[in-house]
Amino acid sequence: MATITDTSLKNLLRISFPMMMTFMSTHVMLFVNRLLLADYSLGAMNGVATAGMVAATFQFGVASVASIAEVFVGQNNGLKHYNKMGESVWQMVWFALATQILFIVIAYGFSDILIPQTLHEHGLIFFKIIMYFGCLQGIFAALSGFYVGQGKTVIVTIAAVIGNLVNLVLNYFLIFGWSDIISPLGATGSAIATVVALLIQSLILFIAFLKKSNRLTFGTHHYHLNISLMKECLRIGMPAAVGHMLEIIAWSIIAHILAALGSDFITIQNLCSTFFLLFSFFTEGLQKGMIAITSNLIGSQQFNKIGPLLRNGMTIHFAVMAFLVIPLFIYPNSLSALFLISADSYLGQEFQLAMRLLWFFFLFDGLVWVISGILVSAGDTKFIMVVNAMTAWVFAVLPVKLITSYADVSAGRVWGIVTVYAFFNFCLFYQRYRSQKWLKLQLN
Template sequence: MNTVLSALRQIVRRGHWKGEGGYREVLAISVPLILSTSAWSLQMFVDRTFLSWYSPEALAASLPAGILNITTTSIFAGTAGYVSVFVSQYYGAGRFSRMGSAMWQGIYIALIGGFIHLLLIPFAPQIFALFGHEPAVQRFESEYFQMLCLGAAPHIASAAFSGYFTGIGRTWPVMWINFVATGFNLTLDYVLIFGKFGFPEMGMKGAGIATSAAAVVYCILYVGLFYIPGFAENDNALRQWRLDLELFKRLIRFGLPSGMQFFIDLAGFTGFILIVGHLGTEDLAATNVAFNVNTIAFMPMMGLGFAISILVGKYLGAEKPPLAESSSIAGFHLSFAYMSFMGLCYIALPSLFLLPFELGADPERFAPVAEKAKILLRFLALFALFDGMNIIFSSALKGAGDTRFVMFMLTTMAIFGLVLPVGLAVYYFQANIYTVWTIATVYGLVLALGFFVRFSLGHWKEMRVIEEAPPLD
């Protein structure tokens, strides 16, 4: 208990601006990653806005199918993306020759994940038939999921490439690559969904094709960075392609729980969304709109979380645990300030966030969806604070290698704190949409407290994901 109280005092004290582990360093690393994840957030937001203009059924289908695809790819992308922690710890330890090999182990995971997703494509109609959504929604869900599965391999590989450059602290090029690929995706979205410039109108299928094509663009741009002399810190990185079985196993050991964390988190919310679908298309569409709006807050904090993992990894690799802790505390302060601001905006300006959805939609059909979505944004105002806390402290734990605890905590809460209570509320007690969202908010609170207590106990400071350096001759 004293340890937790001591950590709480550390949390509320003012951090320092300059120097290692201060706000300035956290911002220097995180701002490009925040902008990168914001670009991805914008991509999702505009994509679903286009689909809301296309039809309400397309909008209702976009989140279940999209989240299911992200859920299945997240196991592999989360594992491959954990390359960033390996690279950051190798970088902090000054062992630059191992960084390229770590990246390539992530590429091999991408090839495995891509193959498995190709096998899922024929089964998409049967998968979405299980959830009992309306026939038009099911058809759109299947089309979107199938097209997204085509881009699984490059999507996962881009996580490994990105992990390399974020691990060495070169986050600005990652940002620009995200901007370019996002611009490509949004342009292709508009062209293929609505059939512009001579292309056929493809609707949901076009949205999926645009996203998969953008994943290929990501990979091409990342590979190009390695051909800038000296830019990658290790000019031999692309040539270190051989399978290193010991390193591959180590990446699986620490990275797979991280990938499972994403999978479990997303699976929990996928289950949440699918259960909400039984309340009706209006409730499902309102939930989709609310979650889509929340990406404005959530995705930037994911970028901050990536930065905290990198800094924790770097300072632990350099044997400087106090600076790893200081970076985490600075990250929490920044997250709390941003999430508080966004929560106030959700409460005070809900119509502003819903405006993009209303512009191209049928006013009469969208009006009841908008009214419910405005109320759901009030729940998100509180949930966002807890979510920011989750992201920062779980990211700090992952940067050290404490991925099994993160996976265990999320598994327990996703099952017993979210999916089962929501399922019971809907199927047995005929609860409405607001009761369901109350359960989700409490889930966020308990999860935040669990990660904070684990962080405050400090066991993570002794953890490392990289092997010991061989003795010098």
């Protein structure tokens, strides 16, 4: 079997594009979900958006650990150790299942604390339902890693699209109700639709994972717990996950700070995060392509090809940013109209400013995702943990708290603060790549 060690722009796009479509279907689903909730009530949208961010702190952390399976699959693919590829995926599936205990404890014992009091009406029930099925995100990430590590990303896209189409349909009928058959459920309906979608996506990948050809070639029937392999997966996967969790916690605290300042602040924050989620499928899919190729390059000891791969990754990112100038910089009014916000109102003016600042945030944050694909593949995850946590708290949470407390800053200008954070984060990641310390982890 051939390894995916071609670093050309064409091959990177071939692998990344299906993953971009995977994340796009998910992000479009989330975007439409928030549009539906905003139509139901602005309070429901704010409650679900904030509660979803808090839930993502834990779900994304588990998924980040579980997705490390793609690195082990990729390196074994590069080494031609095909029969070992299924076992690493199983270890991360068991890990994700074990974390369900934590999700239930958090849902029962800490919901009232984690969700701002002003958003309890809609956010609390959404948060609890999502957390009761929190492990599904990690299971999907682990199973996706089996295909991403081989560069076979189309099946992940198919599973995601099917699940998200079901999610969209269920969201509409469960949020608003249907005749006399289904009563309007609002945020509760949105949560139920999300859980059903994740379950469908995971089942599709799991059934394909266990088909006969995969069992014979890749050992996907080797489901037994392997403590040493589990420890190795956690050793590499846990630091990056902790860093991302601390970063998301930082964003949740920023949401708490802004919620206390008034509805304009939290509305701008949630709208910005909504559009960031909508467009970030480009960078997330590109990172998966970077991980797939880099892990195979490392497995086959072709380190000299990583530099050209990074340049091609950055080329794709800059092309995406040139496209995003149109909606974020030139026509932000069209975006505010989707949420029935008048362009001439105070909220509309602040929204336009925030969208333009969001473009700069997206520029630097996307470059971080491209570089981190290389660092993750090399196992340099402790660096990711430290830097993501440090920059988010030092350059985002602290400045937002101080500036909003002691200066007269508007809701839109807050995104100028977090753009500075994204710039410093990029500088540190790029310096790490240039130092080649990540490469020494593989050579030692």
